[in-house]
Amino acid sequence: MGAGSAQALRFAVIVVSFASSDLLRRNAAALELPDDARLVVVDCFSGEAEREQVRALAAQQGWEALLLDANAGFGGGTNAGAARALQLGARVLVALNPDARIDDRSLEALVAAVEADPMLLASPTVLSGDGSPWFAGSDLYLADGVTRGAAARERFQGAPRREWATGACFAMSAALWRRLGGFDEDYFLYWEDIDLSHRALDQGARLALVDAVVEHDWGGTQERERRSRAKSELYYYYNIRNRLLYAVKRLDAQAVQRWSGSAPRVAYGVLKRGGRRQLVTSVRPWRAYLRGLRDGRRLVRAAARTAPRNVERLP
Incomplete structure (x- = not known):
């Protein structure tokens, strides 16, 4: 891969790594840029x-390495890159x-689509380990803050939603x-992509799938968790907490209160993504559940004490 120049660099691929050097070696190193x-x-x-593993791999592959002193989270890491x-x-x-592989x-299809339309936020279809679609378009339903794949649109016709x-x-x-302005780093992990998409649509951008495919690397560092379906405690915590953070940042006061009221039900749905067995064999999902609800509702209470930002009003 050539070094490129500031005048001629057509595109850059940004990969954020946290203890993921093995995944970088397996996936990113396979790219021929x-x-x-x-x-x-x-x-x-x-x-x-x-x-040191990342530093050596970057030197070997000719990558631009940005070595942060702390874990800035997904949004912060992507912003830095x-x-x-x-x-x-x-x-x-x-x-x-880092756990995704693209041919x-x-x-090229992703880059060309954006070159043709600079106001496009372009996505590939993302396949899971068994070849089934993991992401093929998705919506956030504004009545209660539940996310569903694009295939659910016919079932929920007329429900207010955002892609x-x-x-x-x-x-x-x-x-x-x-x-x-890139990702909102207040999220740290999860929901920052929903927030970015929200702001992109507000700016007149459009979201679209292009003819491109990305595959998850099921041989990654969380293979044991994936086999058992269980998610990490951080996954549960930030998905539960950040749903309410998004509501506070992007919705009106009425919607925030409605999302806060439905938070226990929706949060339990997040726990079930990891399967039911973990819910009777480990305290970690429940600990994340309680912490996520507590901290999310703290954000709601703090927002109620200040002037709300009425961005998205529902009928």
């Missing part, structure tokens, strides 16, 4: 040994999870990224 592209790997610090990509002159930004044709694009892999123009 053209001379006018660059891969920017952002290492959110998880230990000295891991840091995007800032470096913009310094290098990238005209299109492609975000890619050259699909990567959103997964952060696992997407592409957008440098101009649109600058206009949006």
Whole structure:
């Protein structure tokens, strides 16, 4: 892969790593980028040994390495990588999870779609380990804050909703990224992609799937959890807490109170994504459930003491 130049860098692929050097070696290292592209790997610090693995791999592959002193979260890490990509002159930004694999044709399709429409937030279809669609378009239903795949639209016709694009892999123009200011780092993990999509739509951008495919790497660092369906405690906590953070930031006061009222039910649905067995064999899901509800409702109470931002009103 060539180094590219600030004047000629067509696109940059941004990969945020946290203890993921094995995944980088397996997935990102398989990319064959053209001379006018660059891969920017952002290492959110998880230990000295891991840091050295990322540093050595980046040097071997010719990647641009950004080595952060702390874990900035997914949004913060992507923002840092995007800032470096913009310094290098990238005209299109492609975000890619370390546990995701994209082929050259699909990567080219994403970049070309954005070049043709700089106000496009482009997504691929993301396949799970068994080949079934994990992401093929998704919606946030505004009545209660439940997310559903695009296939559910016919079943929920007329329900207020907003499209959103997964952060696992997407592409957008440098101009649109600058206009949006990147991810909101208050989320740390999860829901930052829903928030980014919300703001993109508000700015007149459009969201679309393009003819591109990304595959999850089921041989990654969380293989044991995936086999058992169980999710991490952080997954549960941030999904539960950040649903209410999004409501506070993007919805009117009436909707915030409605989402707060339905939070226990929706949060239990988040726990069930990891299967029922974990709910009777471990305290961790329930601990995350209680912490997520507590901290989310603290955000709601704090917002109620200040002037609400009425962004999205429902009929």
